[in-house]
Amino acid sequence: MNKQEQVMTDFRDLFNKMAWLNRNKMEDSLKGYKPSEVHCIEAIGKNADPNVTKLAESLYMTRGAISKLTKKLMEKGLIDSYQKPDNKKEIYFRLTKLGKDIYNIHEELHKEFQERDQAVFKQVTEEQFDGMLRFIEAYSKHLDAEIKKQGISIN
Structure with a gap:
């Protein structure tokens, strides 16, 4: 698996773990x-x-x-x-x-x-945050352009 695939797999895994971990508390509190x-x-x-x-x-x-x-x-x-x-x-x-x-x-x-x-976020430096935010912004802009290119409209 190359690094791009690893990043995407890890993002999905991270999101799924958060959703799984938060789900019971969310469901109980927002029944x-x-x-x-x-x-x-x-x-x-x-x-x-x-x-x-x-x-x-x-x-x-x-x-x-x-x-x-x-x-x-x-x-x-x-x-x-x-x-x-x-x-x-x-x-x-x-x-x-x-x-x-x-x-x-x-x-x-x-x-x-x-x-x-x-506990995790306290260990992240400003430079690391800035790098992650730049990546997320660039990827989001790319996806926006792809959505527009495909003529997909949410309206």
């Missing part, structure tokens, strides 16, 4: 909510004036899938929709009290996992 619902709540909580298009782009989902997901979240009382006075065409979403509670639980879990993993 009754699917991962896609929690991720949508997170995106709504972190974005200013999120609409279907903005959510589709940030979650790498189709607008149709986001429309269905936001409808479910509204039915569950986790989000509501609103319009701006100067733009009656566009519909935006915000978290309800219950949605904010779920958002906060999810954020606290992420903080807990981050604290658990500090």
